Amino acid sequence: MKEMWTSVASLLGAFAFFQTFLHAVFPPELRRATFKLFQRLFNSYSTNCCFDITEIDGVSSNELYGAVQTYLSSSASVSASRLSLSRPLNSSAFIFGLTNNDRLVDSFAGATAIWEHVVTQRSAPSFSWRPLPDEKRCFTLRIRKEDKLLILPRYLNHIMDVAADIRRRNQERLLYTNSRGILDTRGYPWESVPFKHPSTFETLAMDPSRKNDIMADLRSFAGGQSFYQKTGRAWKRGYLLYGPPGTGKSSMIAAMANFLQYDIYDIELTEVYTNSELRKLLMKTTSKSIIVIEDIDCSVSLTNRGSSAPTMAMPDDPSSSPVSSAAAAMAKSFTLSGLLNFTDGLWSCCGSERIFVFTTNHIEKLDSALLRSGRMDMHINMSYCSFPALKILMRNYLGMSDDELAVGNEDEGLFRELEAAVNAAEITPADVSEVLIKNKRYEKRKAMEELLEVLKGRAAGRINAAMPSLRKEAEEEEEQEKRALEIPKVEEDELVGNSEEKQGRKTEAEEEEEEMPEE
């Protein structure tokens, strides 16, 4: 036993001497160079090649790292024995991941790809404008050299697509908004919250054929990548929603986002002061998104394309307060042409598959340049509640089935009355919804009868409200008719008078004639 310890001690002593000797003979630079040389020799004889995909590329996040992480989390490609499990914020799914320094084998187009997740401690604190994580994380992809050209670009594109798809399926979509001077930790001008609006085309009350048109248009847009490429058009589409308040413009936007599974960027134009700010906002939006400007007629003055005058709409007279006049001064650099470029200029096509939606209560106030095709491709009139829309609301709020709503049912008479009343009432779907929410405590027939009373009241109220002007109109019409009748009478009188005069003259002439022969 003693001998064994003696030999171990002498071995350690020899090792220490050898190490000191190596350090003295080979300085660190020479050792590093030798290591690199061996590595290069090894690489040139190796049949594999490696790619490092680091989490942080310079100072910004590496999109590919995130995509690989998501891709490897898909259950289809998970085949490792040890995995990490997480559930990101706003996500509805659990995510598998590679644990530190673990590896996973994937295959693509007949080739094998080996992924390794390498985590090391960050050595020296390097200078950075934002704090970097303590750990350096990177994925290493190892494939055979001969597969490199064959699969690499296709494989990476495939990873990006699959990751985007997984993210869309798992992650609840986001609703972004902008506010001046606020940048998030990644330097983004957008703040986001999970988008959970329950409105869908199913619940949206409007004419079914119009609704189908819009859905078909959206579907053909979303699947039209090759069409847009072939025709040389930017892959974007503009919708203008107009109509009175409470007719479902915002609900329609939510329904579009839910239908296409897109994020929403709701631009607050009153927080944008210059054209370049607007451009920056646009540059930081992602594909597969809906960019919304609500109540566009209230946000900017939209009839002054060429003017250099302030274009932001001020709630009060700009001269009334120093703040508003300062804002007016700042507003000088945001123009209608900036907004037009935003929707249709060169900058509008940074990114792809994006929908622009503007809403307004007063379409007549908008500049025709903004309305033309290419900018606003489809104008959608969200009007007062029609009978088909009312039926959808009754189905949603009173739980009526299609059979109960079908023509020729036992409530046919009541339905006819409802149809006449809703057309006469000019009531918004928002108001009908409110009535139905109150009435849903009754059984269906009673709820409909109560609704009918409200609609009739609204129709009567509308007629009464319009009565003074209607009466005035009727009086004016009567007056005009009278005048129209009087004019011919006067003319007639005049004619009669003239003829009598003529007759009188004739009589005199005749008298003269009669007298002549006597002479």
Ligand SMILES: Nc1ncnc2c1ncn2[C@@H]1O[C@H](COP(=O)(O)OP(=O)(O)OP(=O)(O)O)[C@@H](O)[C@H]1O
């Ligand atoms: N067409 C509709 N179908 C279903 N619900 C509707 C419809 N229109 C309005 N509503 C109901 O009324 C509420 C208000 O509608 P919404 O905000 O979409 O109207 P809007 O047209 O955007 O109004 P505004 O012009 O004031 O912004 C919604 O929450 C929704 O419940």
Ligand SMILES: [Mg+2]
């Ligand atoms: Mg709205």
